[in-house]
Amino acid sequence: MLTIGKLGDAAGVKVPTIRYYEQIGLLPEAERSSGNQRLYGRKAMERLAFIRHARDLGFTLEAIRDLLSLSDRPDQSCAAADAIARAQLVEVERRLARLTALKAELERMVVQCAGGKIADCRVIEVLGDHSLCATDHRHPETEPTP
Amino acid sequence: MLTIGKLGDAAGVKVPTIRYYEQIGLLPEAERSSGNQRLYGRKAMERLAFIRHARDLGFTLEAIRDLLSLSDRPDQSCAAADAIARAQLVEVERRLARLTALKAELERMVVQCAGGKIADCRVIEVLGDHSLCATDHRHPETEPTP
DNA sequence: CTTGAAGCTATAGTTGCTAGAGACATTAGG
DNA sequence: CCTAATGTCTCTAGCAACTATAGCTTCAAG
Numbered sequence: 001m002l003t004i005g006k007l008g009d010a011a012g013v014k015v016p017t018i019r020y021y022e023q024i025g026l027l028p029e030a031e032r033s034s035g036n037q038r039l040y041g042r043k044a045m046e047r048l049a050f051i052r053h054a055r056d057l058g059f060t061l062e063a064i065r066d067l068l069s070l071s072d073r074p075d076q077s078c079a080a081a082d083a084i085a086r087a088q089l090v091e092v093e094r095r096l097a098r099l100t101a102l103k104a105e106l107e108r109m110v111v112q113c114a115g116g117k118i119a120d121c122r123v124i125e126v127l128g129d130h131s132l133c134a135t136d137h138r139h140p141e142t143e144p145t146p
Numbered sequence: 147m148l149t150i151g152k153l154g155d156a157a158g159v160k161v162p163t164i165r166y167y168e169q170i171g172l173l174p175e176a177e178r179s180s181g182n183q184r185l186y187g188r189k190a191m192e193r194l195a196f197i198r199h200a201r202d203l204g205f206t207l208e209a210i211r212d213l214l215s216l217s218d219r220p221d222q223s224c225a226a227a228d229a230i231a232r233a234q235l236v237e238v239e240r241r242l243a244r245l246t247a248l249k250a251e252l253e254r255m256v257v258q259c260a261g262g263k264i265a266d267c268r269v270i271e272v273l274g275d276h277s278l279c280a281t282d283h284r285h286p287e288t289e290p291t292p
Numbered sequence: 293c294t295t296g297a298a299g300c301t302a303t304a305g306t307t308g309c310t311a312g313a314g315a316c317a318t319t320a321g322g
Numbered sequence: 323c324c325t326a327a328t329g330t331c332t333c334t335a336g337c338a339a340c341t342a343t344a345g346c347t348t349c350a351a352g
Contacts, residue, residue: 003349005298015299020340035348037299050274056283057273058248061339071270078267082259085269089252092245099242102204106235113228121224123231124217127203128196137202149318151329161330166309181317183330207308 001031001039011048018048026051026065059088101137108134147177147185157194164194172197172211205234247281254280 008015021027022038027047030038040048047068054064063084070081105126112122126132154161167173168184173193176184186194193214200210209230216227251272258268272278 003299014341016341017339019300024339033348035299037348046274049276053276054273055339056276057251058245067270067273070264071274074263074265076264078259078262078264078269081264081267081269082256082261085252085256085259089249089256092249092252096242096245096249099204099238099245103235103238103242105203106231106238110228110231110235113224113231115228116224117220118216118222118224118227119220121227123224123227124213127200127213128192128217130195130199130202149329160310162310163308165331170308179317181330183317201308 001041002045004030004038004040007040007045007048010045011052013048013052021048021051024061026061026068057088058092059084063088098137101135105133105135105137147187148191150176150184150186153186153191153194156191157198159194159198167194167197170207172207172214203234204238205230209234244283247283251279251281251283 002010004015004018007013008018018027019038022029027044030040030044033039050068050071051064054067055061059067067081067084070076070078109123109126112126114120114122118124148156150161150164153159154164164173165184168175173190176186176190179185196214196217197210200213201207205213212230213227216222216224255269255272258272260266260268264270
């Protein structure tokens with residue numbers, strides 16, 4: 001049995017994050033030691049690794065919740081799991097397309113900046129006037145900041 | 147002079163968002179009508195368009211705050227503005243690289259899914275075991291969900 | 293046996309908004 | 323001119339997915 005710290009080290013997840021996952025019901029309530037400390041076995045370890053990996057692949061906690069409950073029913077069809085993964089793929093492709101456009105625009109901006117005064121700065125100028133942009137990167141839903 | 151709704155329509159920004167920007171000091175406090183409603187002129191419009199455009203390009207509000215204060219000092223060097231834009235470019239490239247790896251991995255997952263039972267589902271299996279992955283998409287800081 | 297690390301709970305903060313409640317302002321139609 | 327429908331006001335709370343802090347208790351090593 002592992003303490004929460006060992007489990008966190010093993011799975012590459014921070015301790016408060018594990019407690020958070022338990023709190024929102026993504027991990028079951030852990031066993032406790034005589035001194036009220038959480039103790040984890042192999043199953044909890046696997047479940048946490050699953051969550052971690054899915055998070056690394058950009059799945060939301062909601063999607064992970066669904067995937068976990070699917071993986072608890074091994075004899076069901078995997079169509080639902082497949083659909084979740086495909087939706088995630090579509091989402092990733094959408095973000096990729098958007099980021100590619102942003103990259104092009106940012107490159108244009110910094111390349112054109114001659115390094116003079118703010119008054120002539122291409123960066124500031126372009127930001128103030130979208131019509132100076134080559135691509136239409138407008139309106140698409142918010143690009144989140146990490 | 148525009149009311150907040152007209153300004154929002156003109157700039158493509160929702161009304162509560164404008165009030166939020168004012169609240170956090172990104173927009174100056176607006177003039178008020180006799181009936182206490184916010185009124186905006188051309189300058190506010192331009193400033194909001196600048197913010198909107200920078201947000202579209204993925205700049206954080208903090209970065210935008212800096213860019214705005216730079217643009218208020220037209221005779222200064224634009225090195226700082228350039229640095230912010232370059233940092234944003236680097237960040238976008240980093241995310242792009244990461245998303246590209248995720249896309250590859252997700253594609254592998256869904257292609258390999260034979261559409262049978264959960265017990266044999268490649269999606270579930272891969273999520274449970276990172277060593278089944280082709281690329282190392284681990285540890286990099288959280289990919290945020292929009 | 294003591295000390296320091298690791299654990300516990302509970303609460304609040306982060307980013308960039310969005311949603312709701314309940315009250316006042318403005319405007320279009322009849 | 324009155325009413326109804328919008329629009330706007332303030333304030334508070336909520337979203338994701340954690341992270342940080344405070345003030346404890348417990349555990350393991352020396």
